[in-house]
Amino acid sequence: MMIALNKPLSPDLTKLAAYLEQVNESGWYTNFGPLHEQLTKRLEAYLGVENLLLVSNGTLALQVACKTLNINSAITTPFSFVATTSSLLWQGIDTAFSDIDRRSYNLCPKALDKTFEQDNNYDGIVATHVYGNPCDVESLAKVADKHNKKIVYDAAHAFDVKVGNKSVLNFGDASTLSFHATKVFHTVEGGAIIFKHKADFVKAKQLINFGLQADGTLGESGINAKLNEYQCAVGLTLLDDIESVIKHRAVLFNIYTDELKGVVELPLWHPQASLNGAYMPIYIAGARKQKDVMQALAKNDIQCRRYFTPSLDLAYSKQKSFGCSNSQNIAGGIICLPLHNSMSAGDVLTVTNVVKEEL
Numbered sequence: 001m002m003i004a005l006n007k008p009l010s011p012d013l014t015k016l017a018a019y020l021e022q023v024n025e026s027g028w029y030t031n032f033g034p035l036h037e038q039l040t041k042r043l044e045a046y047l048g049v050e051n052l053l054l055v056s057n058g059t060l061a062l063q064v065a066c067k068t069l070n071i072n073s074a075i076t077t078p079f080s081f082v083a084t085t086s087s088l089l090w091q092g093i094d095t096a097f098s099d100i101d102r103r104s105y106n107l108c109p110k111a112l113d114k115t116f117e118q119d120n121n122y123d124g125i126v127a128t129h130v131y132g133n134p135c136d137v138e139s140l141a142k143v144a145d146k147h148n149k150k151i152v153y154d155a156a157h158a159f160d161v162k163v164g165n166k167s168v169l170n171f172g173d174a175s176t177l178s179f180h181a182t183k184v185f186h187t188v189e190g191g192a193i194i195f196k197h198k199a200d201f202v203k204a205k206q207l208i209n210f211g212l213q214a215d216g217t218l219g220e221s222g223i224n225a226k227l228n229e230y231q232c233a234v235g236l237t238l239l240d241d242i243e244s245v246i247k248h249r250a251v252l253f254n255i256y257t258d259e260l261k262g263v264v265e266l267p268l269w270h271p272q273a274s275l276n277g278a279y280m281p282i283y284i285a286g287a288r289k290q291k292d293v294m295q296a297l298a299k300n301d302i303q304c305r306r307y308f309t310p311s312l313d314l315a316y317s318k319q320k321s322f323g324c325s326n327s328q329n330i331a332g333g334i335i336c337l338p339l340h341n342s343m344s345a346g347d348v349l350t351v352t353n354v355v356k357e358e359l
């Protein structure tokens with residue numbers, strides 16, 4: 001039996017139909033309807049956040065967050081999914097790259113401080129909690145304060161991750177989530193922005209509805225980035241079981257870690273982080289060895305993916321880079337192994353045995 005890299009959560013159709021019947025009855029299909037309100041409140045309570053604004057995807061979440069915070073130029077991480085950078089460029093944001101930490105694979109606060117010493121002409125920082133591993137949020141906050149920068153966290157991988165007992169989404173001026181079908185929690189397509197300040201939330205809520213203000217008059221020009229009631233119904237249905245899904249994924253992640261410690265390089269996790277088991281990245285130095293492992297996995301009907309590669313400073317070589325050798329190195333040797341809710345502990349051991357045998 002093939003072991004897939006990922007498998008989206010399937011909503012229970014009976015539950016889902018009950019929500020959709022409510023939509024038919026009310027005739028309210030989109031524009032901040034009752035299911036939108038329910039999902040917002042339940043997510044805020046579950047995640048331990050305030051000022052959560054649902055949006056139509058994680059890419060628009062980044063764009064709307066930057067627009068709301070008046071970020072027109074930004075330093076970002078070269079090691080993330082392409083959307084972290086492409087969304088900023090599409091938004092017309094002057095985007096430059098600063099290197100990641102060699103062990104955590106997240107934006108390096110020390111390198112970032114040096115970057116701003118060299119060139120202080122940027123409004124903000126856009127950092128990804130890559131693979132759901134929280135950035136060094138305390139150090140990044142110090143760098144941001146020192147140089148007077150706003151921070152947006154791309155938290156697309158970090159649904160329900162905590163630092164200590166605080167949601168990772170409570171750091172920075174805004175954090176963005178993706179609820180794409182491939183993510184830990186989803187609404188088929190969708191996302192959210194969590195703002196530190198209520199005023200930013202209010203502004204963003206207008207911006208995602210064409211810039212219309214609550215009284216119907218026109219404010220700043222906006223866009224359409226609303227999440228509709230059908231998608232909220234999927235979210236409400238899946239949210240019922242999300243706690244056990246995340247627990248299971250974290251168990252699988254821990255088995256992987258125990259089995260592969262010392263065999264391959266694993267990212268260094270934030271010491272106070274909780275796990276959501278979103279991804280299982282391993283780093284293998286040497287292109288040859290990496291290729292061998294990938295071939296051995298394929299031969300055993302196990303999917304894997306080189307993810308994320310290439311380093312985004314190379315993909316967007318016209319953008320300014322302040323030196324990203326760590327990111328280039330990691331992007332060259334990273335592989336993600338299968339990790340999703342439909343896997344068993346036995347599946348994980350099947351995968352780790354193939355990797356161990358090959359190495």
Ligand SMILES: *Cc1c(COP(=O)(O)O)cnc(C)c1O
Pocket residue numbers: 057058059060080081083084128154156157177178179180189190191
């Ligand atoms: C998935 C993802 C996005 C984009 O989210 P969409 O909802 O697919 O638009 C952005 N950043 C990261 C890090 C992602 O993994």
